[in-house]
Amino acid sequence: MTENSSQSNTDGTVEARRKVMATLAAASPEAVAERYETLSPPDYDLVRQPETGLVMVRGRMGGTGSPFNLGEVTVTRCVVRLRTGETGSSYALGRNKTKALQSAVIDALWQTSDGRDKIEMDIIRPLNGSQSTAKETVKQETEATKVNFFTMVRGDN
Amino acid sequence: MYVAVKGGEKAIRNAHKLTAKRRRGDTSVPSLTLEQIAQQLSHAVARVMGEGSLYDETLAALAIKQARGDLIEAAFLMRAYRTTLPRFGYSKPVDTAEMLVERRISATYKDLPGGQVLGPTFDYSHRLLDFALAAEDDSAEPAVETSPPEDVAMPRVTDLLGDEGLMEPDPVSDETAPVGDLTREPLSFPADRDLRLQNLARGDEGFLLALAYSTQRGYGRTHPFAGEIRYGEVEVEFFAEELGFAVTLGTIKVTECQMINQFKGSAKTAPTFTRGYGLVFGQVERKAMSMAMVDRSMRFEELGEEQVAPAQDVEFVLSHSDNIQATGFVEHLKLPHYVDFQAELVLVRQMRAEWFEKRRQEEDSGDAAQEAAE
Numbered sequence: 211m212t213e214n215s216s217q218s219n220t221d222g223t224v225e226a227r228r229k230v231m232a233t234l235a236a237a238s239p240e241a242v243a244e245r246y247e248t249l250s251p252p253d254y255d256l257v258r259q260p261e262t263g264l265v266m267v268r269g270r271m272g273g274t275g276s277p278f279n280l281g282e283v284t285v286t287r288c289v290v291r292l293r294t295g296e297t298g299s300s301y302a303l304g305r306n307k308t309k310a311l312q313s314a315v316i317d318a319l320w321q322t323s324d325g326r327d328k329i330e331m332d333i334i335r336p337l338n339g340s341q342s343t344a345k346e347t348v349k350q351e352t353e354a355t356k357v358n359f360f361t362m363v364r365g366d367n
Numbered sequence: 368m369y370v371a372v373k374g375g376e377k378a379i380r381n382a383h384k385l386t387a388k389r390r391r392g393d394t395s396v397p398s399l400t401l402e403q404i405a406q407q408l409s410h411a412v413a414r415v416m417g418e419g420s421l422y423d424e425t426l427a428a429l430a431i432k433q434a435r436g437d438l439i440e441a442a443f444l445m446r447a448y449r450t451t452l453p454r455f456g457y458s459k460p461v462d463t464a465e466m467l468v469e470r471r472i473s474a475t476y477k478d479l480p481g482g483q484v485l486g487p488t489f490d491y492s493h494r495l496l497d498f499a500l501a502a503e504d505d506s507a508e509p510a511v512e513t514s515p516p517e518d519v520a521m522p523r524v525t526d527l528l529g530d531e532g533l534m535e536p537d538p539v540s541d542e543t544a545p546v547g548d549l550t551r552e553p554l555s556f557p558a559d560r561d562l563r564l565q566n567l568a569r570g571d572e573g574f575l576l577a578l579a580y581s582t583q584r585g586y587g588r589t590h591p592f593a594g595e596i597r598y599g600e601v602e603v604e605f606f607a608e609e610l611g612f613a614v615t616l617g618t619i620k621v622t623e624c625q626m627i628n629q630f631k632g633s634a635k636t637a638p639t640f641t642r643g644y645g646l647v648f649g650q651v652e653r654k655a656m657s658m659a660m661v662d663r664s665m666r667f668e669e670l671g672e673e674q675v676a677p678a679q680d681v682e683f684v685l686s687h688s689d690n691i692q693a694t695g696f697v698e699h700l701k702l703p704h705y706v707d708f709q710a711e712l713v714l715v716r717q718m719r720a721e722w723f724e725k726r727r728q729e730e731d732s733g734d735a736a737q738e739a740a741e
Contacts, residue, residue, distance in 0.1 A: 224612050232602075232615035263453040265605050265616065266548065267422070268460040269568075269646045271560055273523050273623065275537030277460045278561040279548050280568050281420040281648055283603060285455055285616055299610055303603065303617035304423065345467060350513035352469050355485040359477045 235302035239309040258289035260307035404428035413649020419445025420569040474593040481521030524595035570688030579657035587676025594627035626659035
């Protein structure tokens with residue numbers, strides 16, 4: 211169950227992998243499934259079945275102070291191992307087990323030396339693109355509601 | 368006291384079947400989909416997630432559908448569901464300064480860095496019923512304006528005043544100190560601010576609103592200003608032990624409220640503004656504001672204020688804010704209490720018998736006295 215991530219802990223790989231996993235987590239199950247279909251699925255073993263559980267989300271008092279418990283979120287995670295040895299993991303909000311499994315497989319493929327480029331190009335980049343577009347739309351719509359209040363001055367005298 | 372009863376299985380089963388039929392209503396009307404509820408009743412969904420203390424829009428939509436729109440019942444269903452799941456652990460604290468802001472206003476600063484954005488809001492609307500929404504086909508997406516966003520930081524308003532020393536700083540964070548968790552140990556007193564905030568975050572909106580209102584009307588006045596209210600998406604990060612690094616689980620929508628209140632000061636410290644804090648799931652501004660006001664009220668002791676009002680009474684507030692507990696205790700009165708009531712019946716019969724006996728004796732002795740006088 212524990213993964214020896216020493217090989218991926220070197221250089222900036224952890225940060226890159228974190229981004230890949232974050233992109234997959236942020237994607238809808240439909241979007242992950244759609245990208246997953248473009249792959250030729252590899253042989254893998256389930257190290258940890260897709261499993262749904264809870265994570266208690268924390269906030270900070272006043273925004274920057276000591277932590278407190280805000281409330282829980284549902285999270286689904288999964289771990290797979292490719293026949294070539296790479297272990298892939300997924301963690302994402304929600305309860306979708308298919309997405310968890312597919313994301314873990316994608317994460318594992320991303321770690322293979324000959325698979326990474328294809329995963330980046332065919333899966334991560336398009337998912338990132340649509341996520342950025344969605345964010346940009348929110349920003350643009352929000353910006354149009356920017357307000358300037360003026361304080362009224364009572365008379366001149 | 369409630370004593371278990373037997374029987375009634377068939378009636379109960381039939382009543383539940385009838386509930387299901389009434390829930391569905393007229394079948395010539397299409398059934399609600401969870402997507403419709405999640406998309407179009409987002410404030411109800413947010414309230415159920417907050418008071419159910421479980422962020423999952425689809426589950427909340429299901430709970431609302433099952434509860435026929437009874438939001439406390441829906442929150443109850445969420446709380447019950449969460450007990451069926453394992454706990455993976457605790458997230459890293461969310462960073463609201465990094466929020467993808469959809470709304471950010473301040474009632475204290477016109478020109479705060481990053482500006483004010485109204486976003487989606489009922490504020491400034493005339494509260495006139497919009498009969499256009501009653502039209503059969505309102506499927507067209509309403510048009511909105513867009514503007515190219517300036518990518519500027521939106522610091523928290525309390526950080527700005529903090530620079531001048533006018534604002535009470537946030538409590539110093541001790542990352543190693545244990546954080547109280549109401550889902551692990553039941554509430555006990557005295558309750559520190561971590562427990563108080565968790566309790567308020569899942570507390571009943573109506574109860575907190577009433578308490579906050581009471582502080583405005585003079586019951587424990589704190590003279591609040593809405594320093595900042597912001598709403599939008601924040602990332603949730605979780606340290607995955609087996610990976611050895613923190614993974615981003617996704618984003619949740621939260622509302623944060625910074626209330627700015629009147630000064631405190633002592634021989635040692637100069638007067639500063641004091642603060643109350645509200646943080647809730649979803650866009651639930653009324654509750655975030657109420658939470659911040661009640662949080663501030665309950666800090667009376669630490670700020671050297673007198674306890675004079677219900678909103679300051681930590682034990683009273685925290686013991687009655689949870690609508691799942693409250694509804695459980697109030698609504699259990701509907702269940703059969705026959706044995707209990709039987710005992711009360713015996714008691715009241717006996718008391719009445721004694722009362723009549725005493726009155727008869729008094730009348731007898733009164734008659735005797737009158738006869739003697741005659």
